[in-house]
Amino acid sequence: MDLNNKETFEEKELKAEDIQAQAEEQVDEKNETQESSQETTPLTKEEELGKKLEEALALAEEQKDKYLRLAAEFDNFRKRTIKEKADLILNGAEKSISSMFPIIDDFERAVKTIETATDIEAVKEGVTLIYNKFIGILGQNGVKAIETHEKELNTDYHEAIAVIPSPSEELKGKILDCVQTGYTLNEKVIRHAKVVVGE
Incomplete structure (x- = not known):
């Protein structure tokens, strides 16, 4: 057998590998060409409308979800606000009433003292002190x-x-006497003062 004319087994194997590699390259190039042609191929009107419809449906679903969450949050807020208002109406005066308990205590002591008191001036002074304390708490x-x-x-x-x-010219149109004291609460009139005016 002439070794020069005959290809060795190793050479044949190398050629086969080269042929296989070339074939794989051609297949890859063909696939790339098909993909690029698909990318550049414009969509038909039906496909385009279908794609837009899918996008619109997805957006509508997202907006619906947001709306439902927002509606639930608002409903919870409304219920909480109604409960807080009801609590405020029922217990809003708690602080004011609690601050008057010392006055009630003073009155109870004064009533007990009056039962056995002989000194009218001391009773009068005690009641005046309670009155002044009460006005201070209101303030x-x-x-x-x-x-x-x-x-x-x-x-x-x-x-x-x-x-x-009017007893004098300076007091004309001015208040001469107060029959019932008026009060304001945080600058808002809650009871008008009933007065006598000079003319």
Whole structure:
């Protein structure tokens, strides 16, 4: 056997590998060409409309989900607000009432003292102290008495229940007497002062 004319087994194997590699390269190139042609191929109108419809449906589903979550959150907020308002109406005066307990205690002690008291001046002084303490607590809660003494009549704060002749020219149109004290709560009138005005 002539070795020069005959290809060795190893050479044949190498050639086969080269042929296989070339074939694989051609297949890859063909696939790439097909993919690029698919990418550049324009969609038909039906396909385009179908794609837009899918996008619109997905967006609608997302918006619906957001809406449902928002509606649930708002409903929870509304229920919580109603409950807080109800609690405020029922227990809003708790702080003010609690601050008056010391006054009630003082009155109870005063009533017991009056039963056995012989000194009227001491009783009078005790009641005056309780009154002043009560006015102080009202002031801490934003309640203030409306000033009336020789003030000009102001219908926002005063209610004239009588008009009498003025003792002097300076007191004409001014308040001469207060029949019932008026009060404001945080600058809002909660009871007008009933007054007598000079003319």
